[in-house]
Amino acid sequence: MFASNTGRRARSRISTKSDLSVQAEQVSDKATAASKAARKPVARRKPFVVVPSAAEMPSERGGLPPKIARYLATADLPSPCLVVDVDIVAHNFSELATSLPDARIFYAVKANPADEIVSRLAGLGSSFDTASMGEIDLCLGHGVSPDRLSFGNTIKKERDIADAYKKGVRMFAFDSDAELEKIARVAPKSKVYVRVLMQCEGAEWPLSRKFGCEPEMAADLLVRAQELGLDPYGVSFHVGSQQTDLTQYDKALSQTVSLFEEVARRGIKLRMVNMGGGFPSRYRTDVPSIAAYGEAIRNALTARFGADQPEVIVEPGRGIVGDAGVIQSEVVLVSQKGGSDTRRWVYLDVGKFHGLAETMDEAIKYRLTTPHDGEETSPVVLAGPTCDSADILYEKADYRLPVSLVAGDKVWILATGAYTTTYSAVAFNGFPPLASVCI
Numbered sequence: 001m002f003a004s005n006t007g008r009r010a011r012s013r014i015s016t017k018s019d020l021s022v023q024a025e026q027v028s029d030k031a032t033a034a035s036k037a038a039r040k041p042v043a044r045r046k047p048f049v050v051v052p053s054a055a056e057m058p059s060e061r062g063g064l065p066p067k068i069a070r071y072l073a074t075a076d077l078p079s080p081c082l083v084v085d086v087d088i089v090a091h092n093f094s095e096l097a098t099s100l101p102d103a104r105i106f107y108a109v110k111a112n113p114a115d116e117i118v119s120r121l122a123g124l125g126s127s128f129d130t131a132s133m134g135e136i137d138l139c140l141g142h143g144v145s146p147d148r149l150s151f152g153n154t155i156k157k158e159r160d161i162a163d164a165y166k167k168g169v170r171m172f173a174f175d176s177d178a179e180l181e182k183i184a185r186v187a188p189k190s191k192v193y194v195r196v197l198m199q200c201e202g203a204e205w206p207l208s209r210k211f212g213c214e215p216e217m218a219a220d221l222l223v224r225a226q227e228l229g230l231d232p233y234g235v236s237f238h239v240g241s242q243q244t245d246l247t248q249y250d251k252a253l254s255q256t257v258s259l260f261e262e263v264a265r266r267g268i269k270l271r272m273v274n275m276g277g278g279f280p281s282r283y284r285t286d287v288p289s290i291a292a293y294g295e296a297i298r299n300a301l302t303a304r305f306g307a308d309q310p311e312v313i314v315e316p317g318r319g320i321v322g323d324a325g326v327i328q329s330e331v332v333l334v335s336q337k338g339g340s341d342t343r344r345w346v347y348l349d350v351g352k353f354h355g356l357a358e359t360m361d362e363a364i365k366y367r368l369t370t371p372h373d374g375e376e377t378s379p380v381v382l383a384g385p386t387c388d389s390a391d392i393l394y395e396k397a398d399y400r401l402p403v404s405l406v407a408g409d410k411v412w413i414l415a416t417g418a419y420t421t422t423y424s425a426v427a428f429n430g431f432p433p434l435a436s437v438c439i
């Protein structure tokens with residue numbers, strides 16, 4: 001299903017195209033049918049359905065994932081457009097479930113809320129971390145029962161907490177006294193977990209400062225939760241998104257265990273640790289395998305909690321959908337500025353306002369491929385198409401593109417399945433939002 005009007009127009013064009021695109025349509029239609037069938041509540045499954053990997057993964061050299069490459073070879077798409085291979089999503093989910101067999105996986109819907117992705121993950125037994133009523137309603141609409149939802153945003157309107165509670169959600173995050181009071185007022189007896197501050201060292205997209213509170217304050221808040229008639233369930237943290245330093249989970253767990261002990265001294269037995277996300281996509285630098293993450297986390301849990309293991313939740317977003325997506329874009333202009341800077345400026349039809357927001361401060365460095373790969377390259381500044389000088393993707397990071405690249409050429413931006421479509425502006429400069437298709 002396409003995510004924008006432009007996309008919807010394109011979809012009807014595709015349906016009249018070649019066999020391959022028709023095939024992809026059928027895959028997509030199956031997903032839609034599955035999503036319709038899934039509208040009745042799906043009971044929580046444990047252990048997860050670990051599907052044998054039917055997904056065709058990107059090669060070691062990291063080009064386009066094969067199914068996406070075949071689709072793009074014939075599909076008539078608007079440009080730019082994100083293409084997501086939902087089989088890779090399922091593969092990534094299953095790999096994580098295998099690596100952390102005792103954890104419950106709550107997919108972070110914010111990473112990519114496409115219907116086909118939510119529906120496929122629901123069918124595999126995933127639970128869902130949600131940030132808003134929009135995401136809660138989306139999951140409920142796919143037949144996910146409310147006991148598989150967590151309202152994980154620490155910043156919620158009281159009326160949204162009340163609405164979520166009315167719809168059956170009973171698990172809420174908080175990191176402040178005022179938020180706890182709201183939950184106590186409108187979601188009595190719910191399970192609540194406190195988020196603690198993290199430094200997020202080593203993460204390419206840190207989630208520090210804004211979320212969480214100091215551990216001492218967290219202990220007080222958990223005691224307060226009990227006084228307010230809530231169920232003090234546990235502790236959550238996020239080590240930062242695209243976290244490739246595996247020791248960070250152990251550091252966070254060492255802090256968590258101290259908090260468990262402090263709260264136990266005050267008469268409350270916590271039961272759950274929510275370890276957030278941090279699992280990676282493969283951008284320009286190599287990343288540890290999901291198996292390595294699983295091992296680091298399992299070892300850290302054993303070292304810190306010994307025989308008294310808590311329930312464990314993880315909330316992966318990027319690690320599930322990032323590598324499953326490719327943005328197909330087009331070169332609009334190649335130019336130079338004169339003077340001493342001899343670099344070419346390559347302007348694409350996709351930019352910071354079309355979903356590539358994580359290029360802010362050049363934090364996330366996507367891999368690019370073009371039809372001219374293998375030819376001579378030279379350094380470039382890469383920018384988007386809008387009349388905003390902030391719309392520059394990479395100026396400091398060393399990006400090189402083929403010298404032969406000209407306007408009209410395609411540029412494929414790899415591992416863009418996470419945090420792109422939802423970041424896209426509605427109509428900045430009159431450009432439509434990033435279209436997307438799941439195959």
Ligand SMILES: Cc1ncc(COP(=O)(O)O)c(C=O)c1O
Binds near residue numbers: 153207319
């Ligand atoms: C509460 C929460 N959980 C999970 C995630 C997903 O993190 P990641 O994409 O690193 O897996 C986020 C990301 O913002 C988050 O805020």
